[in-house]
Amino acid sequence: MRQQMPKQDPAVRRTNFDEVALGFTAEQALAEAKRCLNCKKPLCVQGCPVEIDIPQFITLLVAGKPDQALAKIKEKNSLPAICGRVCPQENQCEKQCVLGRKGEPVAIGALERYCADWGRANQAVEPSCEPECAVKGKVAVVGSGPAGLTAAADLALMGYRATLFESLHAPGGVLRYGIPEFRLPKAIVDYEVGNLKKLGVEIKTNVLVGKTITIEELFATGYEAVFIGTGAGLPYFLDIPGENLNGVYSANEFLTRVNLMKAYLFPEYDTPVRIGKRVAVVGAGNVAMDAARTALRLGAETVSIVYRRSRAEMPARREEIENAEEEGVVFRLLTNPVRLEGDERGNLTTMICQKMALGEPDASGRRRPVPIPGSEEELPVDTVIVAVGQGPNPILLQATTGLALNKRGYIEVDPETMMTSIPGVFAGGDIVTGAATVIAAMGAGKKAARAIDRYLAAKKEAGK
Amino acid sequence: MKIIDKKQLAPEIVRFIVEAPQIAKKAQPGHFIILRYKENGERIPLTIADYNREKGTITLVCQGIGKSTYEINRMEVGDSFLDLLGPLGKAYPIKKLGTVVCVAGGLGVAPLYPKAKALYEAGNRIISLIGAQRKELLIMTEEMAAISAEIHFSTDDGSFGHHGFITEPLRQVLAREKVDEVVAVGPVPMMASAVKVAREFNVPVVVSLNALMVDGTGMCGGCRVTVGGETKFCCVDGPTFDGAAVDFQELLMRQRYYQEQEKEAFHRCKLEEAGQE
Numbered sequence: 001m002r003q004q005m006p007k008q009d010p011a012v013r014r015t016n017f018d019e020v021a022l023g024f025t026a027e028q029a030l031a032e033a034k035r036c037l038n039c040k041k042p043l044c045v046q047g048c049p050v051e052i053d054i055p056q057f058i059t060l061l062v063a064g065k066p067d068q069a070l071a072k073i074k075e076k077n078s079l080p081a082i083c084g085r086v087c088p089q090e091n092q093c094e095k096q097c098v099l100g101r102k103g104e105p106v107a108i109g110a111l112e113r114y115c116a117d118w119g120r121a122n123q124a125v126e127p128s129c130e131p132e133c134a135v136k137g138k139v140a141v142v143g144s145g146p147a148g149l150t151a152a153a154d155l156a157l158m159g160y161r162a163t164l165f166e167s168l169h170a171p172g173g174v175l176r177y178g179i180p181e182f183r184l185p186k187a188i189v190d191y192e193v194g195n196l197k198k199l200g201v202e203i204k205t206n207v208l209v210g211k212t213i214t215i216e217e218l219f220a221t222g223y224e225a226v227f228i229g230t231g232a233g234l235p236y237f238l239d240i241p242g243e244n245l246n247g248v249y250s251a252n253e254f255l256t257r258v259n260l261m262k263a264y265l266f267p268e269y270d271t272p273v274r275i276g277k278r279v280a281v282v283g284a285g286n287v288a289m290d291a292a293r294t295a296l297r298l299g300a301e302t303v304s305i306v307y308r309r310s311r312a313e314m315p316a317r318r319e320e321i322e323n324a325e326e327e328g329v330v331f332r333l334l335t336n337p338v339r340l341e342g343d344e345r346g347n348l349t350t351m352i353c354q355k356m357a358l359g360e361p362d363a364s365g366r367r368r369p370v371p372i373p374g375s376e377e378e379l380p381v382d383t384v385i386v387a388v389g390q391g392p393n394p395i396l397l398q399a400t401t402g403l404a405l406n407k408r409g410y411i412e413v414d415p416e417t418m419m420t421s422i423p424g425v426f427a428g429g430d431i432v433t434g435a436a437t438v439i440a441a442m443g444a445g446k447k448a449a450r451a452i453d454r455y456l457a458a459k460k461e462a463g464k
Numbered sequence: 465m466k467i468i469d470k471k472q473l474a475p476e477i478v479r480f481i482v483e484a485p486q487i488a489k490k491a492q493p494g495h496f497i498i499l500r501y502k503e504n505g506e507r508i509p510l511t512i513a514d515y516n517r518e519k520g521t522i523t524l525v526c527q528g529i530g531k532s533t534y535e536i537n538r539m540e541v542g543d544s545f546l547d548l549l550g551p552l553g554k555a556y557p558i559k560k561l562g563t564v565v566c567v568a569g570g571l572g573v574a575p576l577y578p579k580a581k582a583l584y585e586a587g588n589r590i591i592s593l594i595g596a597q598r599k600e601l602l603i604m605t606e607e608m609a610a611i612s613a614e615i616h617f618s619t620d621d622g623s624f625g626h627h628g629f630i631t632e633p634l635r636q637v638l639a640r641e642k643v644d645e646v647v648a649v650g651p652v653p654m655m656a657s658a659v660k661v662a663r664e665f666n667v668p669v670v671v672s673l674n675a676l677m678v679d680g681t682g683m684c685g686g687c688r689v690t691v692g693g694e695t696k697f698c699c700v701d702g703p704t705f706d707g708a709a710v711d712f713q714e715l716l717m718r719q720r721y722y723q724e725q726e727k728e729a730f731h732r733c734k735l736e737e738a739g740q741e
């Protein structure tokens with residue numbers, strides 16, 4: 001039987017920011033690892049965007065060699081402690097696992113996490129590199145989310161001097177400012193960033209590329225190639241009346257205040273966040289679940305998810321929906337906010353919602369929600385968090401002449417080389433695909449690092 | 465990020481000259497920076513009040529109105545800010561327009577100065593109108609006088625210049641002669657009334673908005689302001705906007721959202737300071 005990872009009790013965890021899922025014990029890890037059939041043609045590997053040799057690492061775990069198992073994983077994935085926690089495994093590696101056909105798939109993500117946590121606890125030797133060993137050239141990496149972190153790590157391992165430029169004051173991208181502490185402790189992000197530094201990667205925070213320095217200037221100061229991994233950080237709003245009332249947050253602002261600025265420790269930390277008694281979160285993706293569960297932990301009495309489609313269409317990971325439900329988040333489905341109202345001081349008081357019914361399938365293949373006439377209802381709220389998606393941040397894109405974008409405003413790249421319309425400028429992660437996943441961004445960073453190596457090698461060859 | 469000069473301009477108003485070569489190289493009138501002065505500090509936006517590309521420095525003028533700005537003003541020469549990000553925002557396009565009236569309220573002179581100076585250097589005739597609550601809070605008067613063809617002052621308590629709000633002298637100037645643009649920077653109610661007066665005379669008016677901000681890079685949307693009926697992000701679309709189109713009422717309400725919490729934090733910080741002494 002598939003092992004169940006122990007979790008904090010819902011009644012307790014909804015009052016703290018400690019990690020919810022506690023990780024396998026050594027016995028559990030061994031029992032779970034033994035379930036793997038060590039397939040000759042492992043389908044699971046095909047489901048992993050970075051193609052971790054899953055049966056091999058699991059075999060090493062069974063053999064009692066977690067250090068070697070971790071090294072095996074690290075051949076393909078430089079951030080296993082993070083992926084083991086936040087990968088949507090059920091749609092990737094575990095979805096393909098043969099055991100899943102008749103019963104339950106191997107808990108690959110949990111085993112990956114186990115190896116990574118073992119390494120951290122036992123101070124496993126991480127790959128490192130002296131600065132002098134970086135001789136193959138200088139590469140600038142813009143944005144320190146999973147795409148940038150991976151590209152920089154791989155470039156360093158290949159012998160390049162990689163410099164990460166990040167506009168915020170701390171590296172990590174969404175891992176830092178978006179995904180909450182109780183799902184991904186920031187100590188893990190710090191540890192992984194520390195490993196990157198050991199590889200000789202230089203990290204420059206507080207640099208907004210496009211404003212502080214342009215891509216042209218990066219080339220002029222000696223960088224031979226640039227990787228853009230700036231993510232999809234521009235929050236979308238609903239475009240309904242009352243959206244600028246006090247108490248209406250984008251999920252980005254709400255989560256940034258809490259995670260990056262640590263508003264949950266106010267006034268020890270100076271940045272405030274205001275959470276009322278009644279919170280409504282609009283949207284039903286991972287971001288919405290994170291916002292809702294964060295609001296509960298900040299002391300809200302009721303937190304509802306307001307979503308215009310039905311349960312079947314909710315894009316969040318099943319596990320996160322279950323976690324949210326266990327903690328007491330209320331789901332108001334087939335409900336669409338149409339207007340927000342406030343008091344004379346501009347503070348939000350009410351969300352006016354319309355009930356929806358599901359009609360014909362739309363372009364996305366999901367059944368289109370249609371309003372039910374005369375079904376308006378009032379929901380008393382003091383905080384609304386809008387989590388209906390993000391787009392590309394225009395600052396760097398507008399400051400860079402000649403950078404081709406697609407119809408949706410994301411950067412266009414050659415799918416093989418990851419190169420943009422500007423020679424020597426590569427891009428990957430959410431800024432190319434739109435909001436996706438941590439592992440997909442890492443995969444893009446990896447691919448781009450290899451392409452940059454090939455590009456610079458070819459250039460040197462041609463220059464000889 | 466090291467502070468190389470500090471000068472007290474008025475009670476609780478301090479001018480810092482800070483080493484920031486990369487920012488100085490790019491700074492233009494209208495730009496601002498975001499700084500954090502300590503590990504658990506907030507991200508605080510401050511206008512680049514002047515810059516020196518050769519020396520690689522920028523000038524910041526900070527008014528202590530709450531916990532963070534109060535503590536920033538207690539930093540000394542030789543101290544460094546922990547983080548300094550910039551230049552942020554859209555630069556204010558400098559054109560030769562003719563006569564420009566620069567209206568500043570209180571600390572607004574600091575953010576107004578780089579614009580006024582650039583307008584002056586572009587050949588505009590500058591009329592400066594500077595208001596403050598009382599005489600000792602009038603700052604940067606010499607710098608402004610040096611670029612102005614005419615300069616007038618007002619104080620709320622009548623301790624210097626015109627007794628009353630700065631909008632009165634503005635009305636007089638606009639009634640007297642043809643003006644090509646008004647630039648107004650200061651507290652929101654002051655900008656709102658300057659806009660009202662300018663519109664009465666059909667003179668274009670630009671303002672500089674100070675919405676609450678977190679990242680300053682267009683990532684959080686916390687700085688939303690309504691301009692011409694549309695939602696704009698003050699940090700990337702501004703902070704300079706066409707004053708006639710701004711919803712000042714909303715801005716004022718949004719600025720006050722954290723008032724109670726901020727007061728509490730400031731109070732604690734003062735208590736701690738008192739406790740230490």
Ligand SMILES: Cc1cc2nc3c(=O)[nH]c(=O)nc-3n(C[C@H](O)[C@H](O)[C@H](O)COP(=O)(O)OP(=O)(O)OC[C@H]3O[C@@H](n4cnc5c(N)ncnc54)[C@H](O)[C@@H]3O)c2cc1C
Nearest residue numbers: 143145146147167173174178209231429430436437438441
């Ligand atoms: C709340 C939340 C929860 C999520 N949960 C999950 C999950 O459980 N599992 C999962 O797989 N995915 C999840 N995702 C999605 C996932 O985090 C993203 O797909 C992934 O982080 C994208 O990585 P990236 O490297 O492309 O960009 P990002 O992580 O967005 O990083 C981009 C970085 O670039 C910086 N930057 C932007 N512009 C500039 C510039 N001009 N100059 C310098 N720096 C710049 C930004 O500050 C940021 O740090 C979640 C996303 C959010 C918001």
Ligand SMILES: Cc1cc2nc3c(=O)[nH]c(=O)nc-3n(C[C@H](O)[C@H](O)[C@H](O)COP(=O)(O)OP(=O)(O)OC[C@H]3O[C@@H](n4cnc5c(N)ncnc54)[C@H](O)[C@@H]3O)c2cc1C
Nearest residue numbers: 509510511525526527530531532533674675719720723726
């Ligand atoms: C683009 C921009 C440029 C700015 N330039 C300067 C500058 O050059 N010099 C300077 O001294 N200040 C400037 N400010 C304002 C400055 O950022 C705020 O005063 C500061 O963030 C307040 O922090 P605090 O913790 O000290 O006070 P808080 O405790 O946060 O605030 C104290 C009180 O002031 C009000 N308040 C808070 N923030 C603002 C704000 N942004 N605008 C108006 N009222 C506010 C609140 O209602 C609160 O009750 C600028 C703001 C912006 C957005």
Ligand code: SF4
Nearest residue numbers: 048083087092093109
């Ligand atoms: S990285 Fe993600 S997809 Fe790949 S094996 Fe690990 S959990 Fe599965």
Ligand code: SF4
Nearest residue numbers: 036037039044097098
């Ligand atoms: S498909 Fe499943 S059983 Fe087969 S190797 Fe992969 S994890 Fe093991």
Ligand code: FES
Nearest residue numbers: 680682684685699
């Ligand atoms: S301050 Fe966050 S978007 Fe402007």
